Amino acid sequence: MRPDERKxxxxxxxxxxxxxxxxxxxxxxxxxxxxxxxxTCCVDSRVPEFLEGQNKGWLTAExxxxxxxxxxxxxxxxxxxxxxxxxxxxxxxxxxxxAVVDLEALGPRTLWIDCDVLEADGGTRTASxxxxxxxxxxxxxxxxKELPQPLDRILQDSVAAVSVGxxxxxxxxxxxxxxDSSAEVDLNLVMTGQGRFVEVQGTGEEATFxxxxxxxxxQLGQAGIRAITAEQKKALGALWPxx
Numbered sequence: 320m321r322p323d324e325r326k327x328x329x330x331x332x333x334x335x336x337x338x339x340x341x342x343x344x345x346x347x348x349x350x351x352x353x354x355x356x357x358x359t360c361c362v363d364s365r366v367p368e369f370l371e372g373q374n375k376g377w378l379t380a381e382x383x384x385x386x387x388x389x390x391x392x393x394x395x396x397x398x399x400x401x402x403x404x405x406x407x408x409x410x411x412x413x414x415x416x417x418a419v420v421d422l423e424a425l426g427p428r429t430l431w432i433d434c435d436v437l438e439a440d441g442g443t444r445t446a447s448x449x450x451x452x453x454x455x456x457x458x459x460x461x462x463x464k465e466l467p468q469p470l471d472r473i474l475q476d477s478v479a480a481v482s483v484g485x486x487x488x489x490x491x492x493x494x495x496x497x498x499d500s501s502a503e504v505d506l507n508l509v510m511t512g513q514g515r516f517v518e519v520q521g522t523g524e525e526a527t528f529x530x531x532x533x534x535x536x537x538q539l540g541q542a543g544i545r546a547i548t549a550e551q552k553k554a555l556g557a558l559w560p561x562x
Contacts, residue, residue: 322497323352330481330493330543331442335453335554345458347554349450352495353440358450360458363429376425378455380412380432382447388439408444409434411518415448415509416455418517419476424468430455441496445480445507452478453551460558471560477512477551481543483536485528490535492543504528508540512548 325331331352339348345360366377382405386392396405412434420430432454434447459470466473482494484502494502506521521533528536552559 321491322495327489327491328539328542330546331495333449333547333550335450335550337453337457337554343458344461345454345456347450347454347457349446349453351442351446351449351493353438354442354446354495355436355438356443356446356450357433357435357437358447358454359433360451360454361431361433362458362462363431364427366427366429370427374423374427376420376422376428376430378413378417378420378422378425378430378432380409380416380434380451382409382412382434382436382444384436384439384443388436408447411444411507411509411520412447412451415478415480415517416451418509419452419474419478419511420455421468421473421475424473426467430458439496441494441499442482445482445509448478448480448509449547449551453554456555456558456560474560476515477548478509478517479512479544479547479551480507480509481540481547482507483540483543485526485532485536490532490539492539504532504536506533506536506540508537508544510541510544514541 334350336348338346340346343359343361347358349356370377384393432451436443483492483506484494485504486498486502502524503526504523509517
């Protein structure tokens with residue numbers, strides 16, 4: 320029995336509250352169970368030095384957890400230094416979004432993604448990716464008259480992510496913290512709306528797993544991502560880039 324009595328193949332309740340703040344073009348509060356992340360997308364007319372003069376854009380991400388987001392207070396990052404886990408997660412978010420953004424079609428501008436965890440109960444990186452995509456769509460739509468290409472040309476596909484794992488010998492979808500902390504196998508899956516893989520991060524936590532178990536986890540994750548993509552589409556409504 321799972322801590323919240325979900326079925327093994329059941330997602331936690333998921334929601335996207337768009338336009339959560341007013342100072343940026345894209346702002347989304349995403350919730351997956353108790354995990355809550357504020358995802359924003361700011362647009363900068365400049366690009367990094369290595370892209371200057373190439374008429375090409377860039378997308379980068381930053382991730383952080385508020386001190387009160389965890390049961391025991393998490394110290395703030397100071398002096399521009401971030402811990403290894405934070406660096407890993409923000410790089411994952413950036414890679415995941417760049418996988419579906421045509422940077423040449425974007426033109427010479429930078430999309431800054433910020434994901435700030437308000438409450439953590441497992442799956443903060445996957446929730447961040449899910450909310451960040453919705454924020455990017457909102458931001459690009461707000462700037463559509465300034466963009467060199469239509470939205471469905473800049474965004475080549477949607478992207479979503481979910482965690483899966485083996486807990487007490489059972490393959491489970493969308494682990495909460497209690498499950499994640501005791502999982503024998505932990506895997507994060509990032510995929511596009513068309514079903515193409517972006518990233519697979521799988522680890523045996525003091526355990527091993529078979530090819531059959533890996534296949535079951537990926538199938539479970541694929542089904543979860545299809546459901547998350549449907550929720551993204553529902554949240555964006557008429558702004559969904561593809562008809």
